[in-house]
Amino acid sequence: MKWDTLEEEPCSLARTVAVIGDRWSLLILRECFLRIRRFDDFQASLGITRHLLADRLKKLVRFGVLRKIPYQEAPKRYEYILTQKGLDLYPIIMSIVHWGNVHMVDARGRPLLHEHKTCGKMFDPVMVCSECGEPLSAKAVHVHPGPGARKSSPVHASARERAKRAAESS
Amino acid sequence: MKWDTLEEEPCSLARTVAVIGDRWSLLILRECFLRIRRFDDFQASLGITRHLLADRLKKLVRFGVLRKIPYQEAPKRYEYILTQKGLDLYPIIMSIVHWGNVHMVDARGRPLLHEHKTCGKMFDPVMVCSECGEPLSAKAVHVHPGPGARKSSPVHASARERAKRAAESS
DNA sequence: GACCATAAGTTCTATTTTAGAACTGTCAAT
DNA sequence: ATTGACAGTTCTAAAATAGAACTTATGGTC
Numbered sequence: 001m002k003w004d005t006l007e008e009e010p011c012s013l014a015r016t017v018a019v020i021g022d023r024w025s026l027l028i029l030r031e032c033f034l035r036i037r038r039f040d041d042f043q044a045s046l047g048i049t050r051h052l053l054a055d056r057l058k059k060l061v062r063f064g065v066l067r068k069i070p071y072q073e074a075p076k077r078y079e080y081i082l083t084q085k086g087l088d089l090y091p092i093i094m095s096i097v098h099w100g101n102v103h104m105v106d107a108r109g110r111p112l113l114h115e116h117k118t119c120g121k122m123f124d125p126v127m128v129c130s131e132c133g134e135p136l137s138a139k140a141v142h143v144h145p146g147p148g149a150r151k152s153s154p155v156h157a158s159a160r161e162r163a164k165r166a167a168e169s170s
Numbered sequence: 171m172k173w174d175t176l177e178e179e180p181c182s183l184a185r186t187v188a189v190i191g192d193r194w195s196l197l198i199l200r201e202c203f204l205r206i207r208r209f210d211d212f213q214a215s216l217g218i219t220r221h222l223l224a225d226r227l228k229k230l231v232r233f234g235v236l237r238k239i240p241y242q243e244a245p246k247r248y249e250y251i252l253t254q255k256g257l258d259l260y261p262i263i264m265s266i267v268h269w270g271n272v273h274m275v276d277a278r279g280r281p282l283l284h285e286h287k288t289c290g291k292m293f294d295p296v297m298v299c300s301e302c303g304e305p306l307s308a309k310a311v312h313v314h315p316g317p318g319a320r321k322s323s324p325v326h327a328s329a330r331e332r333a334k335r336a337a338e339s340s
Numbered sequence: 341g342a343c344c345a346t347a348a349g350t351t352c353t354a355t356t357t358t359a360g361a362a363c364t365g366t367c368a369a370t
Numbered sequence: 371a372t373t374g375a376c377a378g379t380t381c382t383a384a385a386a387t388a389g390a391a392c393t394t395a396t397g398g399t400c
Contacts, residue, residue, distance in 0.1 A: 003193065006193075010278075011270075011282075012267045012268075012269075012271045012281060013196065013200050014197065014200075015275075016274060017196050017266070020266075021191075021193050022193060023173065023187060026183065026187050027184065030181070030183050030184075038376080039377050039378070040375080040376060048359095049359055050379085051360090052357090052358065075376075087307075088269060089269060090297075090306070090307065090308040091265040092266055092269055094306065095265045096186045096262055099186050099258060099259060099262060100183060100185045101182045102258065103234075104177065106318065108180075108317055110182065110317065111180040111315070112181075112314065113313070114311050115312040115314060116302065119299060121302070123299045124300045125261075125298070126297070126300045127265070127295050127298075129286045129289060129291075131286060131291040132286065132291070132293075133303075136261070137260065141284050141285065141287065143204070143284060143285075144285060148275060148281045149282065208348085210346085210347060210348070218388095219388055220349070220390095221387080222386090223349090242347095245348085245394080245395045245396055246395090
């Protein structure tokens with residue numbers, strides 16, 4: 001696959017993967033949410049090569065997730081800060097962290113705890129339905145093609161047929 | 171960085187990135203949630219090379235996200251289905267899809283719409299606090315070191331000092 | 341019995357990406 | 371004049387990926 005065409009796929013997941021779907025971007029964004037803003041600080045705290053860091057920051061700026069803000073003239077120096085589009089990635093980051101908390105912790109326990117300033121308590125993120133407020137599970141969701149759907153199904157024909165037969169026989 | 175050590179980092183995000191943080195894994199998992207289960211079907215609907223698909227499926231099985239279930243003997247054939255650990259990735263998938271819906275759609279609109287069977291309405295996913303039920307934003311969350319935290323801060327010293335000076339001067 | 345199709349991989353080479361280290365340019369402070 | 375901070379760029383070697391062909395096992399067709 002050509003990764004520069006992924007962002008044009010008729011799939012919101014694929015388009016988001018074009019932005020954050022490599023090994024470094026999510027780690028860089030984690031640092032952004034932890035208030036890291038400068039090139040050398042990203043480099044030192046992540047151990048990423050400078051080459052790749054420059055490349056990824058450029059990509060995140062191009063996608064409008066980060067913005068370069070000058071913090072000094074002579075020599076020109078910039079900080080990388082999250083745009084609103086970048087801040088909106090927070091639910092993705094939090095759901096990833098939460099899955100890691102549940103399924104990937106070792107005996108020592110969670111590396112980080114999260115306090116909700118609004119209510120003052122330690123919390124976990126929960127994903128709910130915008131309409132009824134109930135927690136979401138994969139089985140309770142049905143998918144419909146939207147206005148931007150591709151004509152042919154993304155599902156391979158033979159798989160479609162098998163699914164159809166299975167539905168008929170049930 | 172050696173990617174095989176990422177899963178041992180004292181960071182739940184890094185450990186999850188070890189599982190899903192490459193370009194193909196999330197796309198493979200999208201297919202799983204759309205009921206794709208067989209090798210050739212993954213291959214045909216994604217256009218991934220067979221080599222890489224075999225590799226990624228093996229990795230997802232190793233991490234306990236997918237399970238191989240035999241569906242025929244002679245010759246032995248398997249289907250790949252989501253385990254509970256895999257099903258628990260649903261909030262990550264949904265938050266990624268939602269971000270793409272909001273920030274990456276073109277003029278034609280969303281490729282997919284989601285209906286919540288429980289309430290019967292089209293919905294968007296919302297991330298809320300488990301304790302008070304309020305929607306979460308990055309600014310309303312404060313991070314504390316947990317029992318599994320590393321001794322030294324993940325934040326580079328010079329950045330820490332800058333943050334300290336900034337806090338004192340405010 | 342020879343031939344083709346299905347399915348789930350494996351093997352091969354060529355290309356692309358990444359790692360790791362060194363280097364560049366600009367300015368401030370000593 | 372020298373050193374250090376900062377934000378990159380440039381280089382080569384190593385690793386990952388793409389793309390296509392091949393393998394193994396079985397069942398059905400001519």
